[in-house]
Amino acid sequence: MSTSTGEAIQFWILAVVAVLGAIGTVSMKKAVHSALSLAGTMIVLAVFYLAQGAYFLGVVQIVVYTGAIMMLFLFVVMLVGITAADSLKETIKGQRWAAALCGLGFGILLIAGLANASLHSFAGLGAANSGGNVEGLARLIFTTYVWAFELTGALLITAAVGAMVLTHRERTQRAATQRELSEQRVREGAQVTPLPAPGVYARHNAVDIPGLLPDGTASELTVNPTLRARGQIRDVSGERLAQLAELEQRSENWLERDEHERDGGHRANGVNSANGSNGGGQ
Amino acid sequence: MNPVNYLYLAALLFTIGGAGVMIRRNAIIVFMCVELMLNACNLAFVTFARLHGNLDGQIFAFFTMVVAAAEVVVGLAIIVTFFRSRHSASVDDASLMKL
Numbered sequence: 001m002s003t004s005t006g007e008a009i010q011f012w013i014l015a016v017v018a019v020l021g022a023i024g025t026v027s028m029k030k031a032v033h034s035a036l037s038l039a040g041t042m043i044v045l046a047v048f049y050l051a052q053g054a055y056f057l058g059v060v061q062i063v064v065y066t067g068a069i070m071m072l073f074l075f076v077v078m079l080v081g082i083t084a085a086d087s088l089k090e091t092i093k094g095q096r097w098a099a100a101l102c103g104l105g106f107g108i109l110l111i112a113g114l115a116n117a118s119l120h121s122f123a124g125l126g127a128a129n130s131g132g133n134v135e136g137l138a139r140l141i142f143t144t145y146v147w148a149f150e151l152t153g154a155l156l157i158t159a160a161v162g163a164m165v166l167t168h169r170e171r172t173q174r175a176a177t178q179r180e181l182s183e184q185r186v187r188e189g190a191q192v193t194p195l196p197a198p199g200v201y202a203r204h205n206a207v208d209i210p211g212l213l214p215d216g217t218a219s220e221l222t223v224n225p226t227l228r229a230r231g232q233i234r235d236v237s238g239e240r241l242a243q244l245a246e247l248e249q250r251s252e253n254w255l256e257r258d259e260h261e262r263d264g265g266h267r268a269n270g271v272n273s274a275n276g277s278n279g280g281g282q
Numbered sequence: 283m284n285p286v287n288y289l290y291l292a293a294l295l296f297t298i299g300g301a302g303v304m305i306r307r308n309a310i311i312v313f314m315c316v317e318l319m320l321n322a323c324n325l326a327f328v329t330f331a332r333l334h335g336n337l338d339g340q341i342f343a344f345f346t347m348v349v350a351a352a353e354v355v356v357g358l359a360i361i362v363t364f365f366r367s368r369h370s371a372s373v374d375d376a377s378l379m380k381l
Binding site for chain 1: 284287290291293294296297299300301307308317321325328329333335336337338343345349351352354355359361365369371374
């Protein structure tokens with residue numbers, strides 16, 4: 001007994017996609033890419049469930065797994081830092097190869113075991129699904145497996161409470177008011193004024209671009225401390241900075257000459273034309 | 283085609299997931315590999331339900347999904363808590379007990 005040709009074609013195409021997604025999950029360096037690969041694999045598995053007569057599970061797979069669980073994963077990836085890539089340094093020597101070897105051996109064992117099992121005929125779900133797949137599942141859940149089903153409810157409640165307890169932070173002292181914070185700033189003599197804004201350039205004006213100090217160096221203060229801690233400051237490259245410094249030097253020279261030639265009363269005009277050369281000079 | 287091929291695929295996915303758990307050290311990716319293993323098991327359950335012609339395998343897969351959802355919620359909460367105290371999601375940094 002065997003399945004239809006259509007299912008065979010579907011299987012061989014989608015199985016490749018599923019395995020590629022799984023390999024991507026394991027091998028991608030960034031967690032977001034891994035999550036997307038895994039979502040692809042899960043959608044393929046949902047199609048397999050539908051093809052095998054598990055209609056309810058196919059839909060639940062898409063709604064719960066690719067919908068809820070993968071979104072939860074992406075949410076945490078965003079929270080933890082999208083660029084928090086794995087360190088590729090091995091802490092235990094040869095661990096990677098040993099792990100790959102273990103995986104290979106395990107896979108061979110598993111597949112050889114399956115090949116030796118006598119699974120040459122299959123019953124098919126025609127009879128079991130005759131009254132409807134969802135009805136059949138419901139009958140089993142609320143009769144044979146009703147005890148397990150109720151335990152599942154207890155498990156879900158425990159998990160929800162556990163997640164809330166784990167992520168809850170108890171406040172040990174009263175939150176400081178705005179006045180206290182400002183007084184503390186003045187007392188410490190740190191930055192009293194608001195922090196300077198990030199750099200605005202002709203090509204970039206994002207928050208991860210540092211502003212430049214008058215001497216042309218990038219100011220760390222202008223970038224959000226979170227981005228600074230993650231090392232996500234985009235570089236205003238040294239070459240550009242050198243170019244900018246050169247340009248400023250040149251415009252200054254030009255300005256000096258201008259001032260030399262004209263009187264002090266035309267200074268405003270000179271600044272304007274210096275700005276003009278700043279924009280179009282390079 | 284024999285539906286046993288689905289079982290081979292499930293075995294392959296489970297193996298890849300298991301290797302990923304051993305190889306990767308970002309806790310989130312390790313967790314995703316565990317999810318991959320659970321999904322491979324589900325595929326095996328659904329295939330066995332079809333091989334045997336009854337719905338018990340699908341019920342098992344259903345329960346696996348519920349447990350996986352609970353596990354993800356608690357596991358990700360642990361990862362977030364860990365990240366808050368260590369500013370890292372690497373499993374190597376959870377080494378407080380190490381001398």
